[in-house]
Amino acid sequence: MIRLAIRGFADRKLIFEERRQLDEPGLEQFLPELAEKHATALAQHSLHMIEVEVLDESNENERFSRFGTDPSGMVIPIALDLR
DSSP states (O other): OEEEEEEEEETTEEEEEEEEEEOHHHHHHHHHHHHHHHHHHHHTTSOSEEEEEETTOOOHHHHEEEEESOGGGSSSOOOOOOO
């Protein structure tokens, strides 16, 4: 089982937190749905950052994945060219 915490932020404030416990097949189905849902929210500017935390990962450098549209609220942001 993989335990995840998914958080959405706007203006550096936590808007939502969702926790999921998934097996490998469930994760493969859930991630594309999650990506589409949150990419739409980022594009509409209702969210500025999504954070996915793998709760059982002890290495803090691998525990968190963050992406978003407002680099002011991120640690060491990396720009992506989406063209």
